[in-house]
Amino acid sequence: GAGVSQSPSNKVTEKGKDVELRCDPISGHTALYWYRQRLGQGLEFLIYFQGNSAPDKSGLPSDRFSAERTGESVSTLTIQRTQQEDSAVYLCASSLAVLGRTEAFFGQGTRLTVV
Amino acid sequence: DQQVKQNSPSLSVQEGRISILNCDYTNSMFDYFLWYKKYPAEGPTFLISISSIKDKNEDGRFTVFLNKSAKHLSLHIVPSQPGDSAVYFCAARTGATNKLIFGTGTLLAVQP
Numbered sequence: 001g002a003g004v005s006q007s008p009s010n011k012v013t014e015k016g017k018d019v020e021l022r023c024d025p026i027s028g029h030t031a032l033y034w035y036r037q038r039l040g041q042g043l044e045f046l047i048y049f050q051g052n053s054a055p056d057k058s059g060l061p062s063d064r065f066s067a068e069r070t071g072e073s074v075s076t077l078t079i080q081r082t083q084q085e086d087s088a089v090y091l092c093a094s095s096l097a098v099l100g101r102t103e104a105f106f107g108q109g110t111r112l113t114v115v
Numbered sequence: 116d117q118q119v120k121q122n123s124p125s126l127s128v129q130e131g132r133i134s135i136l137n138c139d140y141t142n143s144m145f146d147y148f149l150w151y152k153k154y155p156a157e158g159p160t161f162l163i164s165i166s167s168i169k170d171k172n173e174d175g176r177f178t179v180f181l182n183k184s185a186k187h188l189s190l191h192i193v194p195s196q197p198g199d200s201a202v203y204f205c206a207a208r209t210g211a212t213n214k215l216i217f218g219t220g221t222l223l224a225v226q227p
Contacts, residue, residue, distance in 0.1 A: 004158070031213050033215065042121075042204065042217055042218060043204060043206075043217035043220075045214065045216060045217070048213070056212065091159070093159075093215075095213065103149065103164060104161070104215055108156075108158045109157075109158050
């Protein structure tokens with residue numbers, strides 16, 4: 001596709017349930033990022049994939065959060081045993097990550113509401 | 116530890132005037148800086164960037180200034196238009212990784 005695609009666009013889940021969020025990056029982009037934005041807050045880094053390198057998981061807030069990426073394509077962010085504080089917009093971005101240029105292109109996000 | 120800071124949560128400007136959005140950072144290893152614009156219910160969109168080897172980059176109505184000694188960058192929009200009303204995020208990365216660290220954002224309101 002022409003841009004970064006995320007699904008679902010909205011997700012309402014009950015506290016304690018697991019959720020899986022999907023991101024389809026721009027074709028050919030080697031780098032993929034997950035961020036989240038809580039209400040009234042900035043963009044909080046979660047995890048970063050770069051090619052075949054080990055992902056940078058330093059932003060994952062707890063071991064309930066995990067993410068995978070298949071090669072240089074789709075990524076899924078999984079939140080286990082969701083809590084109300086997990087409610088946020090989860091944003092995925094991808095970039096070419098070539099030397100000197102790191103413009104990341106974002107999807108529209110998945111709005112997660114934990115009730 | 117907030118490495119990228121936007122200390123003004125909001126800014127209101129009259130149409131036609133200049134908007135100046137500020138960003139401070141603490142990590143001297145940052146070598147590339149970006150500004151993003153975000154409308155409600157949309158993902159952020161890339162606006163303009165600057166490498167640490169430059170002190171200014173201009174693209175139409177948008178100019179980014181970098182002051183490395185002060186660890187400060189700013190985005191100037193002139194003339195401001197009502198369609199510029201959005202949240203603006205600055206972001207930075209180090210040369211060692213392409214991980215982007217974002218600030219908390221500034222809500223710009225351009226009054227007609």
